[in-house]
Amino acid sequence: xxxxxxxxxxxxxxxxLRGAQRRVAFTGAGVSADSGIPTYRGAGGLWTRYDPxxxxxxxYFRKDPAYYWRxxxxxxxxxxxxxxxxxxxxxxxxxxxxxxxxxxxxxxxDGLHQEAGSERVLELHGNTRRFLCQQCxxxxxxxxxxNLLQSxxxxxxxxxxxxxxxxxxxxxxxxxxxxxxxxxxAARSADVMLVVGSSLVVQPAxxxxxxxxxxxxxxLIVNVGDTPLDGVAALKIDAGxxxxxxxxxxxxxx
Ligand code: NAD
Numbered sequence: 001x002x003x004x005x006x007x008x009x010x011x012x013x014x015x016x017l018r019g020a021q022r023r024v025a026f027t028g029a030g031v032s033a034d035s036g037i038p039t040y041r042g043a044g045g046l047w048t049r050y051d052p053x054x055x056x057x058x059x060y061f062r063k064d065p066a067y068y069w070r071x072x073x074x075x076x077x078x079x080x081x082x083x084x085x086x087x088x089x090x091x092x093x094x095x096x097x098x099x100x101x102x103x104x105x106x107x108x109x110d111g112l113h114q115e116a117g118s119e120r121v122l123e124l125h126g127n128t129r130r131f132l133c134q135q136c137x138x139x140x141x142x143x144x145x146x147n148l149l150q151s152x153x154x155x156x157x158x159x160x161x162x163x164x165x166x167x168x169x170x171x172x173x174x175x176x177x178x179x180x181x182x183x184x185x186a187a188r189s190a191d192v193m194l195v196v197g198s199s200l201v202v203q204p205a206x207x208x209x210x211x212x213x214x215x216x217x218x219x220l221i222v223n224v225g226d227t228p229l230d231g232v233a234a235l236k237i238d239a240g241x242x243x244x245x246x247x248x249x250x251x252x253x254x
Contacts, residue, residue, distance in 0.1 A: 009237045010244060013194075013220050014251035016234060017100065020192040020218075025092055026209055027106045027113070030197020030223055034086040034242040037079050037110055039197075050075060058172040065154045065163060072166070073149050076128060080142075085116035088196065088241035091249035093117035100252050102190075105183045107198060107205050109168045122183045124175055124205050126168035135162025175204065187211040192234075194220045197241045200227040222248075 017023055029039035054060045055071040085093075093116040095101035103120040104113055109128040113121045131140040138159040145164065148155035157164055169175055187193060187208040200206040200223075209219045209229055218234040221227055222244045230236045237244055 006237070006239055006244070007247075009235065010247050011251065013222075013235055013237065013248055016218060016220060017192055017194065017248070017252060020190075022190050023095075023101050023192050023194065024186045024190040024212075025095075025101055025104045025194045025196060026187075026198065027092070027104060027108060027196045028198025028200075028202075029108060030199075031088050031092075031106075031241045032083065032086070032108055032110050032112055033197065033224075034088065034240065035083040035110075035112055037083050037112075039199075053171075056171050058170040061165065061170055065165075068166070069149065069154045073153065077142075077146060077149075080110060080129065083110065083112065085112045086242045088245040089113055089116035089118070091245035092196075094249050095252065096120065098253060101194075103186050105186060105205075105208060107202060122179050122186065124169070124179060124183060126166070126176070128166055128168050130167040131164045132167050133157035133160060133162045134165055136160040139167075140164060180204075183208055184211060188215045191217045192220060193217060194222070195227070195229070195233075196222045196245065198223060198227070199225065200229055 033039050050071040055068050061068050089112050092101060092104060092113065096118055103122060104118050105122045105124060106113055107125050109125050111127050111129050129142040131145050133140065136157060136159050138157055140158060144158060145155055155164055188211050190212050193209050193212040195209055200209065212219055213232060219229060221230060221233045221236045222241055224238060224240060
């Protein structure tokens with residue numbers, strides 16, 4: 001049965017978005033939780049068999065790349081392979097198509113926004129379906145790497161035999177400069193930023209909604225669980241993205 005409190009909040013969120021000129025979404029792992037990709041934080045969020053301090057850290061990757069590749073082969077690839085965009089990804093793509101969303105800034109590395117049809121996606125942390133050779137700079141796709149992984153770990157570059165790495169930003173690395181510049185610009189100029197499924201604790205990405213606030217914009221948060229910006233957000237909806245976003249998009253389509 002529909003929850004009148006939730007309906008009311010979604011109605012208010014639609015009103016705030018409708019009144020805005022420049023609308024930007026900022027998404028995190030929670031938006032893909034209903035696609036079966038685990039988050040780092042929040043209930044049920046931990047990938048318990050592997051330690052993020054190891055598989056997501058550049059210093060550890062340099063020391064022991066096989067740890068990352070085993071994690072990729074055993075945990076990440078199976079999750080990616082079976083994941084499809086959910087109703088939240090679809091709603092954000094529909095909002096962009098109807099001119100009601102200018103861009104998505106995402107911390108996600110799963111490529112599901114693009115698969116759902118979103119076009120202006122600023123990937124702050126790269127994309128885990130893409131790989132780079134650290135020796136010859138070849139760009140290698142997921143299917144090729146998956147084939148290589150069947151017989152070699154770590155997988156060698158198909159061009160030169162050098163070491164491959166995921167095209168993702170690992171802890172201890174800088175964010176891609178050009179993408180970050182575009183994201184900062186989008187955050188500064190947004191009069192509404194819609195945060196979806198982010199704990200807002202991973203820096204520097206989590207500083208982007210703060211930029212929106214500092215430049216006079218408003219922040220709406222749809223997240224299961226608390227975030228450090230709940231107290232300064234114009235509106236906080238503590239509910240699942242795949243439940244809230246389709247209803248929000250439906251109201252805005254009217
Ligand atoms: P996070 O894991 O820190 O936080 C996710 C938040 O989403 C939590 O507060 C959680 O309670 C909430 N949540 C869980 N299910 C939800 C749902 N159905 N609807 C709404 N909210 C839900 O994620 P983050 O803020 O994105 O930061 C984590 C870092 O991990 C990022 O840098 C990101 O690159 C990476 N990461 C990416 C993926 C992905 O690409 N899908 C998955 C895990 C982690």
